[in-house]
Amino acid sequence: MNRAQRAQLALLLEVAGTPKPGNVDRRREYSDLRFEHFLAGAVGAYDGLTMAVGGSRLGTAFERAVSGMAEQDGGNTQFGALLLLMPLVKAATDAELTATAASRVAAETTVADAADFYRAFEHVDVAVGDPPSDLAELDVRRGAAAIPAIESRGLSLYDVMAASASRDGIAREWVGGFERSFDAASRLGAAVGPVPARAADVFLELLAAEPDPFVAIQHDEATAREVSKEARAALDGEIDPESLAADFVAREINPGTTADLIAGGLFIALERGVIRV
Amino acid sequence: MNRAQRAQLALLLEVAGTPKPGNVDRRREYSDLRFEHFLAGAVGAYDGLTMAVGGSRLGTAFERAVSGMAEQDGGNTQFGALLLLMPLVKAATDAELTATAASRVAAETTVADAADFYRAFEHVDVAVGDPPSDLAELDVRRGAAAIPAIESRGLSLYDVMAASASRDGIAREWVGGFERSFDAASRLGAAVGPVPARAADVFLELLAAEPDPFVAIQHDEATAREVSKEARAALDGEIDPESLAADFVAREINPGTTADLIAGGLFIALERGVIRV
Numbered sequence: 001m002n003r004a005q006r007a008q009l010a011l012l013l014e015v016a017g018t019p020k021p022g023n024v025d026r027r028r029e030y031s032d033l034r035f036e037h038f039l040a041g042a043v044g045a046y047d048g049l050t051m052a053v054g055g056s057r058l059g060t061a062f063e064r065a066v067s068g069m070a071e072q073d074g075g076n077t078q079f080g081a082l083l084l085l086m087p088l089v090k091a092a093t094d095a096e097l098t099a100t101a102a103s104r105v106a107a108e109t110t111v112a113d114a115a116d117f118y119r120a121f122e123h124v125d126v127a128v129g130d131p132p133s134d135l136a137e138l139d140v141r142r143g144a145a146a147i148p149a150i151e152s153r154g155l156s157l158y159d160v161m162a163a164s165a166s167r168d169g170i171a172r173e174w175v176g177g178f179e180r181s182f183d184a185a186s187r188l189g190a191a192v193g194p195v196p197a198r199a200a201d202v203f204l205e206l207l208a209a210e211p212d213p214f215v216a217i218q219h220d221e222a223t224a225r226e227v228s229k230e231a232r233a234a235l236d237g238e239i240d241p242e243s244l245a246a247d248f249v250a251r252e253i254n255p256g257t258t259a260d261l262i263a264g265g266l267f268i269a270l271e272r273g274v275i276r277v
Numbered sequence: 278m279n280r281a282q283r284a285q286l287a288l289l290l291e292v293a294g295t296p297k298p299g300n301v302d303r304r305r306e307y308s309d310l311r312f313e314h315f316l317a318g319a320v321g322a323y324d325g326l327t328m329a330v331g332g333s334r335l336g337t338a339f340e341r342a343v344s345g346m347a348e349q350d351g352g353n354t355q356f357g358a359l360l361l362l363m364p365l366v367k368a369a370t371d372a373e374l375t376a377t378a379a380s381r382v383a384a385e386t387t388v389a390d391a392a393d394f395y396r397a398f399e400h401v402d403v404a405v406g407d408p409p410s411d412l413a414e415l416d417v418r419r420g421a422a423a424i425p426a427i428e429s430r431g432l433s434l435y436d437v438m439a440a441s442a443s444r445d446g447i448a449r450e451w452v453g454g455f456e457r458s459f460d461a462a463s464r465l466g467a468a469v470g471p472v473p474a475r476a477a478d479v480f481l482e483l484l485a486a487e488p489d490p491f492v493a494i495q496h497d498e499a500t501a502r503e504v505s506k507e508a509r510a511a512l513d514g515e516i517d518p519e520s521l522a523a524d525f526v527a528r529e530i531n532p533g534t535t536a537d538l539i540a541g542g543l544f545i546a547l548e549r550g551v552i553r554v
Binding site for chain 2: 001005008012013016026027035036037039043044047058068071072073074135161194195196276277
C-alpha cells in the first residue's frame with residue numbers, strides 16, 4: 001500500500017468508526033448524506049492524493065482531490081479532512097512526517113496554492129462561517145471570483161489559513177503546528193482494540209477536550225461547549241455514547257472538524273506504523 | 278472516477294450493504310475478519326485493477342490485485358470478487374461491458390494467466406473445495422508448486438476455471454457467460470433506495486435463487502440448500518433479515534460467492550450508469 005493509499009484508508013477508517021456522535025458513520029447517516037457518499041468520496045480523492053505524493057503543488061493536488069471527492073451525490077464529505085491531509089502527505093513525502101515538517105510545508109504555500117484552494121470551493125458547497133466584514137472579499141464562498149483579491153493582496157494559502165484560524169479548526173491546525181492531529185495519532189496508537197473502535201474512542205476524547213469549531217459555526221459557541229461537556233459525560237460513562245449519537249443526529253449536531261482531525265491522526269498513525277489494520 | 282475506481286467502489290459498496298446475512302457487512306463482523314479488513318482490501322486491490330484497465334495481462338493484474346488486497350490482517354477478503362471483476366473490467370476496457378465480451382476475455386486467457394492465478398494463492402489463504410482425485414496435482418492450494426503441472430498440460434486460466442466450475446461459483450460465471458453477475462446488475466438497477474440497501478436486497482434474492490457454492494464447500498450441499506430456503510423466507514417476510522444475519526453469523530454460514538456476485542453486479546451497474554452514489 002502506497003502513501004496515497006494510506007491517506008485514502010485513513011478517510012475510510014474515519015467513517016468506519018462508530019459511534020462518532022453526530023457524524024456519519026457506518027451505523028448512522030442522514031437521508032441526504034450517507035455512508036456510501038463517504039466511500040465514494042474517498043475513492044474519488046485518490047488521484048489528488050497521488051498528485052501530492054508525486055510532487056504536484058499542494059493547491060493543485062488539493063483541488064484535484066476535492067474535485068474527485070465531489071463526484072457523488074452527498075455533497076461535501078471530506079473537504080476539511082483533505083485540507084488537513086495535504087500538508088501531512090507532502091511532509092511525509094518530501095521530508096519526514098513531523099509537526100515541524102508539516103508546518104514548513106504549510107508555511108511554504110504560495111499565492112497560486114491559495115488560488116487553487118478558492119477554486120476547490122467551486123466543486124462542492126462547504127459550510128463555513130462568515131469572515132470578518134473587512135475580509136468579505138476573501139470569503140471562500142465566492143470561489144474563483146475571490147482569486148483577483150487574493151492575488152492583488154499577495155496572500156499565500158498559509159496567509160488565508162492564518163486569517164481564518166480563529167473560526168476554522170483545520171486552519172488552526174495549519175498555523176498551530178498540527179498539534180491536535182499529532183495528538184490524535186498518539187492517542188490512536190495508545191488506544192486498544194480494532195482501529196475503527198479506537199477512532200471512535202479518540203473522537204470522543206478530542207471532542208471532550210475542545211469545542212468543535214464546525215458545531216460553533218452550525219449552531220453557536222454555547223452549543224459547541226455543551227457538546228464537549230456531553231462528550232466528556234459519555235467518556236465518563238454517564239451517557240451511553242450510542243444514545244448521544246442518536247441525540248446529536250436528531251439535533252443536527254455534526255462535530256465535523258473533530259472527525260477531520262481523526263482522519264489526519266489516522267494517516268499519521270498508519271504512516272508511523274503505530275496502528276495497523 | 279475512472280474504471281478501476283468504479284471497480285474499487287463496487288468492492289466497498291458490497292461490504293457496505295447490510296444486512297447481508299452471514300457475510301461481513303458494516304453492522305456485522307467476525308473477531309478475526311472485520312469490516313476494516315475489507316476497506317483495506319479494496320484500497321490495496323486498486324493497483325491491480327488499474328493494471329487490468331491499462332492493458333496488463335489478466336493474470337498479472339489479478340495477482341497484483343490479490344497481493345495488494347492481502348496487505349491487511351484479516352486474510353482473504355475479496356479474492357473471489359477480484360477474480361470475477363477482472364474479465365468484466367477488461368471487457369469494459371477492450372470492447373464493451375457485455376456478457377459476450379467478458380466471456381471472450383475469459384476464453385482468451387492463456388497458460389501464463391493460469392500460472393499467475395496459482396501464484397495469487399501464495400498471497401493469501403483461500404478456502405476452496407477439494408478437487409477430484411485425478412486433478413489433485415492442480416489443487417490451487419499448492420500455489421506456485423502446481424505451475425509445472427499446469428504448463429505441462431497446457432492449461433489456460435479458462436481451462437482451470439472450467440475444471441472447477443462444478444464446485445466453484447466464480448468459475449461457473451467464467452464459463453457460463455457471467456449470467457448471474459449481469460442478472461445482479463439488472464436487479465440492482467431495478468431496485469429502489471440507496472445503493473447499499475439495493476445490494477442487501479439483491480444479495481437475498483440471489484441467495485434465495487441458488488444455493489451458495491461457498492456454503493456448500495464450508496458445510497455441505499444440504500446446508501447450502503437450507504440457507505437458500507431461509508433467504509427465500511426472509512424475502513417473503515417470514516423471517517426478519519436482521520435475525521437471519523445474526524443466526525448465520527452464529528452458525529458460521531458465509532455465503533461468500535453470492536457476495537462476490539454482488540460486487541460484480543455493482544461494477545456492471547456503476548459502469549452502465551444504472552445505479553449512482
